[in-house]
Amino acid sequence: MNIRTLCLAILNFGQATGYEIKKMSSDTHYAYFVDASFxxxxxxxxxxxVEGCLTSHEEREPGKPARKVYSITDKGRLExxxxxxxxxxxxxxxxxxxxIAMCAEMLERETVRKAIDNRILQLEEELKFIKDxxxxxxxxxxxxxxxxxxACQENSLKYLIENREKLESLAQASSQELEPAE
Amino acid sequence: MNIRTLCLAILNFGQATGYEIKKMSSDTHYAYFVDASFxxxxxxxxxxxVEGCLTSHEEREPGKPARKVYSITDKGRLExxxxxxxxxxxxxxxxxxxxIAMCAEMLERETVRKAIDNRILQLEEELKFIKDxxxxxxxxxxxxxxxxxxACQENSLKYLIENREKLESLAQASSQELEPAE
DNA sequence: TAGGCCATGTAACCGGTTACATGATTAG
DNA sequence: CTAATCATGTAACCGGTTACATGGCCTA
Incomplete structure (x- = not known):
């Protein structure tokens, strides 16, 4: 999907500025659709x-930058x-x-462990964010x-936790195998 | 990830031509990493x-185009x-x-139904391919x-099948609601 | 007072894709 | 005879990103 459609989809749920659209496309569920930058x-x-899919008006509040607020038109909704x-x-x-998982055997155990921990953390954050x-x-x-x-992320996390040891065991034992895995 | 790393990752498992790498990156599990074109x-x-991460030799068989077969070097493996x-x-x-799911309420029931059917089909194909x-x-x-x-795709499919009706009911009833949902 | 947030916008750049050029073999 | 598959490679293009310019407010 392209940025065009993302903008239309977001504006279909209410008016917004470019700045807000960027934030939504990075921080909210709209991130499932496309990445977008300013x-x-x-x-x-x-x-x-220009094409008539959106209209805009300026909002000015003293002490704040002017906001150009966009709204979707019927033509935009149609597209x-x-x-x-x-x-x-x-x-x-x-x-x-x-x-990294596929190539675990080439990597040090510590590297694989970090990658798994990192991925688990990401999934947990993601789950919390979706719930909220x-x-x-x-x-x-x-x-x-x-x-x-x-549902998808939850199962992904579950699989990771249940099968991480198997993956770690494929990696090369690194020198510092003294400390426990915590 | 970029194409560079994809090439190195594939060649790490054995020599191959550009043509074969392209096919693998589209049709095999390597597709999880990047999309790539010729x-x-x-x-x-x-x-x-040129950088010394790969070496190549030509293979000529009568009646077939010359194949330029690449192999990874130690330098490439290091990278x-x-x-x-x-x-x-x-x-x-x-x-x-x-x-489409998020915007179901704007769409005709038939459109939503088709999108779900299509997604289910894709997931089933994907599962079969992974198994093979x-x-x-x-x-x-x-x-x-x-x-x-x-595991991920299986659960995704399960959720879709269990919750498709809920989603379809959000869509607008279309004119031909006479036929049963099969 | 430094950095982060709000807010808009442009220009250079880049990592890709699409389409093209070429050509032989094989399968339908 | 046509279409697909094998096989390599180039050039134009494009949809983005990164970095920059600008500037005021608020918080640590």
Whole structure:
């Protein structure tokens, strides 16, 4: 999916500024859709406005920078629906952690251990974040994808914890095997 | 991860041509790491050879195009290990299907149904493929990531099947609601 | 007073993809 | 005869990111 569609999808749930869209696309469940930076969001919003998919108005509060608040138009909503009605692209899953896991035998045990710990921490954070954001919303679609995400990550974590020893044992024993694994 | 590292990782398990690397990165478990096209693989291989991370020799068989077969060198192996010893980047998961799910209420029931069916089919194919490739290999690291992938996808599929009706009910009733959901 | 947050925007760059050029063999 | 598969490689393009410019407010 491209930045265009991301902007339309976010604005479909309410008006927002470019800055807010960037934050949402990094910190909220919108991160499931695309990565986006300021350098791509601002130009995309301008273009969408020129095309009539968005409108904007400026909000000025003394002592704060002017905010350019965008709202979606009927035309924008139409483009969003039309995009979603196409057969969706395959889900993408890319993992550097799995590369390390596959190559465990080449690596020191300590390296593998760190990578696993790191991945577990990430999953735990992710689970906490999904739970929080699901509790905060009343929107059914958002709740549904939160439930889906939670189930997937939870099982991923479970598998990792149950099978980490097997993976660690593939790695090369490193010199400092004196300390316990904690 | 970049194409460079992908090439090194694949060649670490045995020599191969650019053409074979491309196929592996699209059709095998190497697809978990990066997407790659010919246009990126061939230049990457040339550069790696110049830098001394790879060597190559030509194989000529009558009636077949010449194959340029690459092998990894100690220097290449060192770069691969060094890359993997860095803290890995976060796993990436991007899903157009989840966008459709989140916006189910805007879409026709038929559209949502198709998206779910499509996703289920993909997951089933993926599971079958993982099972096959796990059975074919003796390599422990590869078996481990296959097990991990299988567990994740299996649970994803389970959740989808158990919760699809809830999602479909969020969508707008379309005109042809006469036929049963099969 | 340094750094982080709010807020918008541009320009250079880059890591890729797409499409093209080339050509032989094999399967339908 | 056509399409697919094997096989290598280049060039144009593009969708992004990174870094920069700007500036005020708030917190540690």
């Amino acid at each position: 350098g791509s969001i601002y130009p995309a919003l301008s273009k969408l406005e 969003l629906v039309s995009h979603m009605s196409d057969t969706p692209k395959k889900d993408i899953f890319k993992s550097e952690f799995l590369l 954001s699901s509790d905060e919303t009343e929107h059914e679609g958002t709740k549904w994808i939160a439930g889906y995400g939670y | 246009g990126s693989i061939y230049p990457a291989l040339s550069k790696l050879e 691969l290990v060094s890359h993997m010893s860095d803290t890995p980047k976060k796993d990436i998961f991007k899903s157009e299907f989840l966008l 490739s796990s059975d074919e290999t003796e390599h422990e690291g590869t078996k481990w990531i296959a097990g991990y992938g299988y």
